[in-house]
Amino acid sequence: xxxxxxxxxxxxxxxxxxxxxxxxxxxxxxxxxxxxxxxxxxxxxxxxxxxxxxxxxxxxxxxxxxxxxxxxxxxxxxxxxxxxxxxxxxxxxxxxxxxxxxxxxxxxxxxxxxxxxxxxxxxxxxxxxxxxxxxxxxxxxxxxxxxxxxxxxxxxxxxxxxxxxxxxxxxxxxxxxxxxxxxxxxxxxxxxxxxxxxxxxxxxxxxxxxxxxxxxxxxxxxxxxxxxxxxxxxxxxxxxxxxxxxxxxxxxxxxxxxxxxxxxxxxxxxxxxxxxxxxxxxxxxxxxxxxxxxxxxxxxxxxxxxxxxxxxxxxxxxxxxxxxxxxxxxxxxxxxxxxxxxxxxxxxxxxxxxxxxxxxxxxxxxxxxxxxxxxxxxxxxxxxxxxxxxxxxxxxxxxxxxxxxxxxxxxxxxxxxxxxxxxxxxxxxxxxxxxxxxxxxxxxxxxxxxxxxxxxxxxxxxxxxxxxxxxxxxxxxxxxxxxxxxxxxxxxxxxxxxxxxxxxxxxxxxxx
Numbered sequence: 001x002x003x004x005x006x007x008x009x010x011x012x013x014x015x016x017x018x019x020x021x022x023x024x025x026x027x028x029x030x031x032x033x034x035x036x037x038x039x040x041x042x043x044x045x046x047x048x049x050x051x052x053x054x055x056x057x058x059x060x061x062x063x064x065x066x067x068x069x070x071x072x073x074x075x076x077x078x079x080x081x082x083x084x085x086x087x088x089x090x091x092x093x094x095x096x097x098x099x100x101x102x103x104x105x106x107x108x109x110x111x112x113x114x115x116x117x118x119x120x121x122x123x124x125x126x127x128x129x130x131x132x133x134x135x136x137x138x139x140x141x142x143x144x145x146x147x148x149x150x151x152x153x154x155x156x157x158x159x160x161x162x163x164x165x166x167x168x169x170x171x172x173x174x175x176x177x178x179x180x181x182x183x184x185x186x187x188x189x190x191x192x193x194x195x196x197x198x199x200x201x202x203x204x205x206x207x208x209x210x211x212x213x214x215x216x217x218x219x220x221x222x223x224x225x226x227x228x229x230x231x232x233x234x235x236x237x238x239x240x241x242x243x244x245x246x247x248x249x250x251x252x253x254x255x256x257x258x259x260x261x262x263x264x265x266x267x268x269x270x271x272x273x274x275x276x277x278x279x280x281x282x283x284x285x286x287x288x289x290x291x292x293x294x295x296x297x298x299x300x301x302x303x304x305x306x307x308x309x310x311x312x313x314x315x316x317x318x319x320x321x322x323x324x325x326x327x328x329x330x331x332x333x334x335x336x337x338x339x340x341x342x343x344x345x346x347x348x349x350x351x352x353x354x355x356x357x358x359x360x361x362x363x364x365x366x367x368x369x370x371x372x373x374x375x376x377x378x379x380x381x382x383x384x385x386x387x388x389x390x391x392x393x394x395x396x397x398x399x400x401x402x403x404x405x406x407x408x409x410x411x412x413x414x415x416x417x418x419x420x421x422x423x424x425x426x427x428x429x430x431x432x433x434x435x436x437x438x439x440x441x442x443x444x445x446x447x448x449x450x451x452x453x454x455x456x457x458x459x460x461x462x463x464x465x466x467x468x469x470x471x472x473x474x475x476x477x478x479x480x481x482x483x484x485x486x487x488x489x490x491x492x493x494x495x496x497x498x499x500x501x502x503x504x505x506x507x508x509x510x511x512x
Contacts, residue, residue, distance in 0.1 A: 003089035006103045007067075007082040008126060009074050010119035012290065012337035013251045015126035017103070019068045020079065022086035027062030032083075034067030037075040037289075043108075046077070047084045050112040050159050059091045073335070075289045078117040081106035081136070084159055085166070096166035101133040102154070104162070112159040116140035121247075121254040124148040134174065136162055143264040144254060146175035147182070147247075177264060183243055186267035190236035195408035199399030203230055206390040206502060208412050211237045212419035213481030214435030216323070216345040216385060218308065220504065221392025222362070223355045227348035230392075231304045234346060235269040236409035238302075239417050245300045248340065252299055256292050270301035272343075276310040280318045290330035290337040295322050298343040308347040309377035316382055319345075323385045326438075345386065349378075360393060375505065387437060387474045389504040419484040436481045441473055448476035454496045461500045475499045 007018045018034075030044045048058045065083055067074050082104045088094045105123060107115040120141035125148055127135045134152030135145055142155030152174035156162045164170035194204060203219065207230060210217045219227045241249070250266045253259050259266075274283065274294045285293035295303055305311060322328045326342040351357040352371040357364040364371075420435070426447065427433045439447060450458070458475065461467060467475075476491070479499040483491045 001090050001092060003086045004100050005082045005086040005089070006100060006132065007079050007105055008103055008119075008123040009072065010122055010255055011335065012339055013122060013248075013255055013292070015119060015122040016072070017126065017130055018072075018074060018079075020082045020086050021066040021068060022083070022090040023062075023064045023066075024059045024087070024090045025062045025064070028060070030063045030065075032065045032067070034065075034070040035073040036067060036079075037073065039077045040067070040074055040079055043077065043080050043083055046080050046108045046110060047087065049110040050080075050084060050108045051088065053111050054160050054163075056088060056093050057091075059087065063087060063090075073289070076118070077107040077115075078105045080108035081114065081159060081162060084108060085162065088163070094163055094167055096163075098133070099166055102136050102152075102166075103127040103132050103134075104136045106136075106138045106156070106162075108159060114138040114156060114158055118257040119255045120145045121147070121259075122251050124151060124153065125251075127151055136165070142175050143177070144250075144259055146177040147179045147250075147264050149179065179265065180243065182265055183246055183267050186265070190233075190268060190409065192233045193236055193409045194233050194412060195406055197226070197230065197233065197406060198402050198404075199395040200226055200230060200392070203390055203392055204407070204412070206388055207234055208237065208416060209478060209481055209485065209502075210234070210344065210346075210388055211239075211412075212416045212485050213387075213423070213477065214344060214437040215387035215478060215481065216347075216437070217388045217390060218347040218349065218383075218386050218505070219390050219392050220349055220351050222350060222359050222394060225392040225394045227392050228304075228306055231273075231302070231306075231346045231348065232271060233409065234302050234344070235271050237412045237416055238269050238344075239413070239420050241267065241269055241300055249300045252292050252296050252339070256297060258297065270298055271304065272298040272301070273304040273306065276305075276307055278311070278315060280312075280315045283315055284318050284322060284328050284330075284341075285339050286330050288332075290332065290335070290339075292339045293328070295319065295328060295341040295343060296339040299340045301343060303343045303345050305345070305347045308349045309374055313377070313379070317379065320381055320385065326432075347386065348392075350374075351391075358391070383505060387478055388502040390502060391504055415485055418487070419481065422484045422487070436477050436484070439477060444473050444476050448480045448491060450476070450479075450491050450496060451493070454491060454493045457493055457496055458500070465500070465503075467500075467503055471503045475503060478502060 003022045005020045007020055008015045009018045051058050105117050116138045121144050124135050124145040128148055128151040136154045139155040139157050145153045154172050165172050246267050272294050283293050322341040328339050328341045330337045352366045353374050354366050356362040423435055479491045479495040482495040482498055
């Protein structure tokens, strides 16, 4: 007898339908075909144990399981439930007339209980697109999948519960979720707030400009100056995510297995802060079956790299293309997967190996040339993709103990949103560009026109401060963002002046 059950395979951040065809025939042996990986091949033992534990009989005949389409590689243990139900149906031990109306996924324990799977959200989206009645999956993944409307999401805790539901012995109500209410509820819940930061007004201003224009930032300052503390507060002033952005971000975290059983929708912009010992594969993604890396987990949010010169050179270099293209392509012999990677890069570093160059109180003890060698660990092409270089100085005692009320993240975010609205109107006819930082060079000349006085100032600055040629476009982009914050239709001389101030590392004499 032939039985068909429906599963799903996840590639990148999208899912595709996999049909599990099971035949119980004369002969002996258990065979799984259709390019299964090792975890699927081992499913025989998990499935057999779970079936026997529930009092059913595992067929002592020839059992063939075909995972179609057969030319696409399948991986992971999440097909256990699909295969187990197919075997029971094909051997005549159960009869479920609606078996092929549901996408069924879940990893089995030896006693028949279910473990959570990865990629429940993209699987649910694909099940709805293919017009299946519903999705049967482990209870821990139910909340995540339930944000997909017009699909019956049936959470089950065990193989036994799935059998009882499919054979109409037990009624399980589909999970329901009001996605928009859930999104609105968690959208503005940030623990870190700029209201708790005393002093550092110039750094707050720089981060406000970065948030308003989508610019990348590097902060240079001694240990304990507050670089990490300020970076963690950046997501709280970025514009709120749209529902589309939230779903896209949640899909990536779902595929990577980073969603908790209580989380269903990522409504806040992510903040990722990998350690400097991270490998290039862990940063950009990869593996035998490509998985998203940290830059994709930071999609629509912030990637914070603390102590940038301590990262391996190869790790930093692989970020150059994703920073430009806003996505990363992982290519293998038989598959090529695209992961979105539209993130803001916030980096920090000490000014020198000892950390106290340009410190107002402590003296730098680094030998001659050490500062330049330290800064040179960061390649020019990578620095070329960072718009704002900000020097961070320690907060004085008077500032730390001040009781003066400082601006909250909500107040700063209001100005950021207003500036982004101006940019939305500016780029409404240009696809894939929605912030000043994303402008290509040819568009900078059209959008960032400056008057003669500004040109004279910019020329003088590039000559006297020995700014590199690559700083020219960056200064104009940042100046355009500063003008947007001031609601100014034109870039004025004061905007150019402030933008020049944020190019510290381009000065040839900066490191002495």
